[in-house]
Amino acid sequence: MTSSPSRLSGRILTPSGWLLGHVDYSDRVLRLHEDSTVSPDRIILPGFIDLHVHGAAGVDIMEGAMEGRNSAEQVARAHAQHGTTALLGTTMTASPASIEHALEGLSAAISERAERGSGMARILGVHLEGPFISAKRLGAQPNVVCSATLEVVRHYHAIAPIKVLTLAPELSGHLALIPQLNELGIRVQIGHSAGSYEDGLAALQAGVAGFTHLFNGMTPLNHYQPGIVGAALAHAQFAELIPDLQHVHPGAMRAAIRAIPQLYCVTDATSATGMPDGEYALGSQRVLKCLGCVRLASGSLAGSALTMDQALRNLCEIGIDLAAASHMLSRNPADYLGLPDRGRIEPGAWADLLAFDSDLQLTSVVIEGEALTLQPAPHSAKDSAP
Ligand SMILES: [Zn+2]
Structure with missing residues (x-):
């Protein structure tokens, strides 16, 4: 204070x-x-709020806390240097034991609420990205996917507060689970999904609140089969977008900005963020950073090396007005989490x-x-x- x-x-x-x-x-x-x-x-401008962060500075949040160092705190410090003032620590698809280990580390970084470590972005909670996703749309997530149950999510939620949970709505039991997750105060997002437009629509009606890295890891829009992207563009109030100019073409970014009233930007940053080109960890996988991109050995994009200050410059570079760009990096994610006292500069x-x-x-x-x-x-x- x-x-x-x-x-x-x-x-x-x-x-x-x-x-x-x-x-x-x-x-x-x-x-x-x-x-x-x-x-x-x-x-x-108001501080940036990044709701999808895996790592930075050679550190991955899945490393948890060990030997006096907490990976979540290191990541929150690294991103603070780029203007991120609050974030959600994001877990990868992994074994239950690995997810528990990451959540325990996050819990220690979140629970000391009054004592935010100096130089650290505020860790607002957890974004659980998998394992409740489709094996057909893994992206860079390893294939240890499964269907969610209320018991499992409750168990994870008791270790560290989950604010956002990514799932594929077409998996067995997920549609019925969405309202129950909402009751726990968890925002459910569609991501890593091979579902149809109709699956997306049914999930929105069941209480889905957003979409995880829109366009990436989901069925694309085709005018006969609008897919999950079509459901988002037609109906979503909120969705994530990765504005590194690698994951999404500027034209598709503009279409989304025009269609989705409170679209917000995330980095999906990995441990390679802020590091030289080379080999890094993304959860249990090895990834290569080269020419500003992070890729699996197969060549598919594996998260990003983006920082939020670069995201701001990228949005302005494609012609987005500075105030509108700021809203996508600060106010919209604050509104999504229901935080009226973050993401804006006003008394109080x-x-x-x-x-x-x-x-x-x-x-x-x-x-x-x-x-x-x-x-x-x-x-x-x-x-x-x-
Ligand atoms: Zn991610």
């Missing part, structure tokens, strides 16, 4: 639009005031604040009032750009 108020000045994105002036904050935003003498070159909200120069390079990160010391990036995106 900070005692005396601090201040950031510049062109500030507020819920009612841009304001040239100052934001005063302690751990929460205290005041906004207009001042026409402030330079408009400095841009102040958490002081999760980012400052950028006119090239959209990050210059300051404030998490719940704590101003971070930014480390110079040893391997910048420019080094690994194709």
Whole structure:
């Protein structure tokens, strides 16, 4: 907790639009005031909220906590350096013992709520990505899939709070399970699914809230068979998108942005994020990072090496307005999790604040009032750009 108020000045994105002036904050935003003498070159945006994070800096969340180090905390520290102020630690499809081990590590990082480690993004909870997915749409998930039961999910949920759960709705028993998971406070997303448009529609009617990395790992849109992508574009309020310009063509990104009112961006970042080209772990699999991409030996994309500040620049590069891009990185994911005091800069909200120069390079990160010391990036995106 900070005692005396601090201040950031510049062109500030507020819920009612841009304001040239100052934001005063302690751990929460205290005041906004207009001042026409402030330079408009400095841009102040709300902190990024990333609801799909597997790793960074050579560390995978599936490593759990061991020998005095907690992988979830290391990952939360690495992403904070790129403007992520809150995230969901995301597990991979794995054996029950491996998932339990990862959840135990996450639990230790989440439960110390008042004591968020210094320099760390707030870990809001867990995104359980598998094992309740289709063997036909594994992507980079290993083939140890199974159908979910309420007992198993309850067991995992008791170890660490699951906020988001990805499943394939066409698997036996899943449709009936969706409302029961909602009752536990879990948002259910369709992902890694070989289901039809009709399966997607039935799942939405049963209480599905979103779609996991839209377009990737699901049946595509064909005008005779609209698939899971068609169900999302036609009916979804929320969906994830990976804007690394590798997973989804900019044209498909634009179609989704136009169709889905509260589309939000995630990194799906792996341990290779922020690291030089080479071989890394993704859960139990080995992946290769090369030319900004992370791939399995088969060549299929295996998560990303994306950071949220690069996501912002990518969205602007394809012509998305800066305020609209910010909403997809901050406000929409906060709204999805039902967090009215995150993802926006207004009095009473958490002081999760980012400052950028006119090239959209990050210059300051404030998490719940704590101003971070930014480390110079040893391997910048420019080094690994194709
Ligand atoms: Zn993932």
